[in-house]
Amino acid sequence: MPRPPSPSIPEKEFVYGALKQSLRLDGRSMLEMRTPTLTFGSELGWVECAMGKTRVLAQIDGKMVKPPPERPLEGIITIHSELSSMASNEFEPGRASDQEVTITRMLDKVLRRSDAVDKESLCVLAGQRVWHIRLTIHVLSDAGNMLDCACLAGIVALKHFRRPEVEVVGDEITIHHPLERAPVPLSMHHTPFCLTFAFFPDPSTPPLLDPSHLEETLSAGLLSVALNAQRELCVVQKAGGVPLAPEDVLKIMDIAVQKARELDKIVEEALKEDWAGRNVEVR
Numbered sequence: 001m002p003r004p005p006s007p008s009i010p011e012k013e014f015v016y017g018a019l020k021q022s023l024r025l026d027g028r029s030m031l032e033m034r035t036p037t038l039t040f041g042s043e044l045g046w047v048e049c050a051m052g053k054t055r056v057l058a059q060i061d062g063k064m065v066k067p068p069p070e071r072p073l074e075g076i077i078t079i080h081s082e083l084s085s086m087a088s089n090e091f092e093p094g095r096a097s098d099q100e101v102t103i104t105r106m107l108d109k110v111l112r113r114s115d116a117v118d119k120e121s122l123c124v125l126a127g128q129r130v131w132h133i134r135l136t137i138h139v140l141s142d143a144g145n146m147l148d149c150a151c152l153a154g155i156v157a158l159k160h161f162r163r164p165e166v167e168v169v170g171d172e173i174t175i176h177h178p179l180e181r182a183p184v185p186l187s188m189h190h191t192p193f194c195l196t197f198a199f200f201p202d203p204s205t206p207p208l209l210d211p212s213h214l215e216e217t218l219s220a221g222l223l224s225v226a227l228n229a230q231r232e233l234c235v236v237q238k239a240g241g242v243p244l245a246p247e248d249v250l251k252i253m254d255i256a257v258q259k260a261r262e263l264d265k266i267v268e269e270a271l272k273e274d275w276a277g278r279n280v281e282v283r
Contacts, residue, residue, distance in 0.1 A: 033210035038270040045161030049153035053143035058153035060161040067130040075122020075130040081137040110226040114234040121187035144213035151194035229264040
């Protein structure tokens with residue numbers, strides 16, 4: 001499949017000149033992010049997140065499996081991401097791009113390795129049966145900053161999901177249908193959010209938050225920060241690019257904390273509104 005052409009020289013010069021004056025093509029300020037829109041499906045754990053024209057679908061399913069012998073008291077969480085040519089003609093079907101690998105690794109760090117979900121609460125019968133929670137991320141449209149959109153969709157799907165109630169008597173396990181007993185939410189330790197900043201070759205150009213596809217293409221480096229509303233830092237990732245001074249990174253952390261608190265309010269309000277319209281008993 002032919003790749004889209006690179007930005008032309010006049011286009012590059014125009015964008016660099018505008019960014020130097022703190023002007024962006026879509027009218028946003030440098031540290032303004034696109035307001036996320038969350039859409040919930042009929043099934044629990046089905047969430048579509050849209051940030052501008054970037055759209056990501058997150059879906060969760062759970063099943064009961066035998067735990068690995070080295071971790072008999074912990075449930076299993078796996079994350080799978082799919083970037084198809086539906087999202088952009090830059091991605092080839094059946095072949096993982098570097099961007100897909102980067103996003104999958106970052107999602108794994110932010111959502112699984114940061115212990116956002118209490119894995120011990122997924123244990124049903126020690127060494128015999130645990131819950132296996134599988135999160136699948138489908139990128140529907142790429143208009144820049146897929147990572148932040150995918151992380152937000154993933155964490156909201158985990159908060160939205162409910163697993164069936166389980167009863168254990170001796171070695172006998174009974175899984176109750178949602179119509180018999182209300183399903184149980186996952187036990188969450190915290191809610192991490194990912195925020196990506198773009199830097200440019202000219203040091204006089206200030207960094208910007210939530211880059212568009214063109215801004216990502218023209219940037220000289222990206223810094224992704226994952227943290228929660230309680231100021232707890234989970235992940236910092238910078239894959240190459242221009243070097244950054246320590247004070248620049250600390251300034252970005254202060255901005256990221258404010259934005260994480262804003263996202264936390266948006267997510268809680270969206271979940272509250274969705275649950276108000278559902279007939280599922282919430283425990």
